[in-house]
Amino acid sequence: MNAPANVPTFTLERQRQVVAALRPLLPEGAVLFNEEDTRPYECDGLAAYRQLPMVVVLPQNEQQVIAVLKTCRDLQAPIVPRGAGTGLSGGAMPIADGVVLSTARLNKILQVDAYSRTAIVQPGVRNLAISDAAAPLNLYYAPDPSSQIACTIGGNVAENSGGVHCLKYGLTVHNVLRVRMVTIEGEVVELGSGALDAAGLDLLALFIGSEGMLGVVTEVTVKLVPKPQVARVIMASFDDVVKGGDAVANVIAAGIIPAGLEMMDKTSSRMVEPFVKAGYDIDAEAILLCESDGLPEEVEDEIARMSEVLKSSGATAIAVSQNDLERLRFWSGRKNAFPAAGRISPDYYCMDGTIPRKRLAEVLVRITEMEQKYGLRCANVFHAGDGNLHPLILFDANMPGEFERAEAFGADILELCVEVGGTITGEHGVGIEKINSMCVQFTAAELDCFRGVKRAFDTAFLLNPDKAIPTLHRCAEFGRMHVKNGQMKFADLPRF
Secondary structure, three states: OOOOOOOOOOOHHHHHHHHHHHHHHOOOOOEEOOHHHHHHHOOOOOOOOOOOOOEEEOOOOHHHHHHHHHHHHHHOOOEEEEOOOOOOOOOOOOOOOOEEEEOOOOOOEEEEEOOOOEEEEOOOOEHHHHHHHHHHHOEEOOOOOOOOOOOEHHHHHHHOOOOOOHHHHOOHHHOEEEEEEEOOOOOEEEEEOOOOOOOOOOHHHHHOOOOOOOOEEEEEEEEOEEOOOEEEEEEEEEOOHHHHHHHHHHHHHOOOOOOEEEEEEHHHHHHHHHHHOOOOOOOOOEEEEEEEEEOHHHHHHHHHHHHHHHHHOOOOEEEEOOOHHHHHHHHHHHHOHHHHHHHOOOEEEEOOEEOOHHHHHHHHHHHHHHHHHHOOEEEEEEEHHHOEEEEEEEEOOOOOOHHHHHHHHHHHHHHHHHHOOOEOOOOOOOOOOOHHHHHHHOOHHHHHHHHHHHHHHOOOOOEOOOOOOOOHHHHHHHHHHOOEOOEOOOOOOOOO
């Protein structure tokens, strides 16, 4: 656990030194160091982990970003890039004795091109603002995280964000053509290109999802897609979560790729329905939302095919949206699942793991068993089509030991994901939240390769250090504390 949020872990002398070096580089008011100004930056959306920043900087253009990075490199001051702070893995939590570099003021949409179907934007542009700007051209930006009204494209690039429509349209990595970024040395590098391919190694795919550890984004070229003529959603109810999980696999097995395929269990639908009045069956054990979009004829055919698959999979009720207003109402419950958790619990801990679709039913049963083990409730919402789980573990931080149990519960879910052939994250990233779970999924040799990539971009390990990639010593310590199935990973590494 990190130091208490109200206890600074930096010296005033060091703070004064860094502030004095940065102030001449930035406009008035763009270097924050008083506690009342820096406190809002102490965490991202994972508020359980906090660290008061030593300094926060708000550059307004690329040249200022370059100057900040060069100065911090010379001062050996760690830097944490930050977007809107909506991340859920602690990736934007400050580093003690370090600088938070916010890209919030780099917020211009530089170009929207109907002919190439692209937009060029700065990292502080909100996800939804891209679609708003492209709407007059009948285009939009496809990745749609639940936080899209607030999250920024720079943060989406850092975490490789997805959303409810990622099954058909892909994650951020599938919708970005080019990234312009600045290294810790202050060098501007362009990855990818405006074309469909670029010469050399695919460093663009490497950079997307690197959680601010390789460079700071200053410009992004994204793909835009045409708005579909028609979109309709099936809402299917099931009297058993296993049937609902199997239905997901059956839809994909039938050769259907819906625009969106989401699942919510009874706990989720019951906490959401009073909040948004989406029309959910609160007596159903599971609800599936299956969207089809495209030309009217293909949507009609796909809705009919999906309905047949869902009925044969055991659906007890099926409703199909008749207009766009009803479609958005069906989706509103899924989009608001996280904030709705506050109606039934003082706190929640949102996990993020990915599993093979065919194991979905099995994993749901195992999570139910874990609820009994840890004495905590769990509301399950999923990007079911691609196997991306978002269990919401409900707890009360005011009750001694409950947060620690929630953490253990979450770690157990992630280990289960690895056990069934999945991974510990789908779109939220590793940050600090899942850093021990990296020791479960990867070998010492694999982690050493990850560090080699980091070293190639950031020799001094100043960009978002101590995030995402654990040290081998950390894994050895974790292994000694945590024996799984009688085996202890990294046990051969020396203790220190």
